[in-house]
Amino acid sequence: MNALFKALNDPTRRAILERLRSGPATAGAIAEQFQFSAPTISHHLDLLRQADLVTSQKQGQFVVYTLNMTVFDELLGWLYQFKS
Amino acid sequence: MNALFKALNDPTRRAILERLRSGPATAGAIAEQFQFSAPTISHHLDLLRQADLVTSQKQGQFVVYTLNMTVFDELLGWLYQFKS
DNA sequence: TCAATGATTAGGCAAATGTCTAAATAAAAT
DNA sequence: ATTTTATTTAGACATTTGCCTAATCATTGA
Numbered sequence: 001m002n003a004l005f006k007a008l009n010d011p012t013r014r015a016i017l018e019r020l021r022s023g024p025a026t027a028g029a030i031a032e033q034f035q036f037s038a039p040t041i042s043h044h045l046d047l048l049r050q051a052d053l054v055t056s057q058k059q060g061q062f063v064v065y066t067l068n069m070t071v072f073d074e075l076l077g078w079l080y081q082f083k084s
Numbered sequence: 085m086n087a088l089f090k091a092l093n094d095p096t097r098r099a100i101l102e103r104l105r106s107g108p109a110t111a112g113a114i115a116e117q118f119q120f121s122a123p124t125i126s127h128h129l130d131l132l133r134q135a136d137l138v139t140s141q142k143q144g145q146f147v148v149y150t151l152n153m154t155v156f157d158e159l160l161g162w163l164y165q166f167k168s
Numbered sequence: 169t170c171a172a173t174g175a176t177t178a179g180g181c182a183a184a185t186g187t188c189t190a191a192a193t194a195a196a197a198t
Numbered sequence: 199a200t201t202t203t204a205t206t207t208a209g210a211c212a213t214t215t216g217c218c219t220a221a222t223c224a225t226t227g228a
Binding site: 127128 | 218226
């Protein structure tokens with residue numbers, strides 16, 4: 001829960017999630033969309049993975065990141081207690 | 085959106101929201117539940133108010149905080165784009 | 169009017185965060 | 199074999215965060 005909110009508390013990381021909504025992408029392809037250095041994006045991806053918001057698979061020299069939507073259920077559950 | 089995620093990214097602030105689920109409370113009553121100083125809780129309440137997650141009304145020398153659930157709709161909307 | 173109570177503001181400090189460059193690792197291409 | 203490409207790791211640095219105590223503001227009560 002902590003890692004989840006922490007991961008979501010950054011506009012770049014949220015933008016990465018939105019990018020992955022249209023399908024998996026390599027670290028490099030993701031980094032291209034932003035003005036930050038590759039190491040910075042790599043770090044953001046690491047935090048997203050720690051929160052289980054994304055998964056990564058190594059494919060040759062590339063690393064492909066995929067959105068993991070199942071974690072959102074946890075967040076929805078937390079929000080649900082405030083409804084009504 | 086930024087203020088919202090920022091406000092939620094702290095266990096104490098999330099606990100305050102859960103506390104307010106059972107009804108409005110004064111700053112002092114809220115602070116009693118935690119081991120932090122009154123100024124610290126006051127600061128947390130300020131961040132929650134900046135995110136519009138709570139509202140405050142002054143009643144005499146007390147300040148009553150009330151949960152504002154309408155903001156959660158914004159969050160649900162953001163989450164919804166990831167569903168399916 | 170003066171003291172007490174509830175709450176916030178101000179200022180300081182250590183830890184966490186987000187960024188960078190340089191260096192390391194690993195796979196692919198020459 | 200060596201070089202190039204993709205990515206991560208390491209380390210540094212400025213900013214932000216979360217906490218504290220002391221001081222201030224505002225309302226109530228003696």
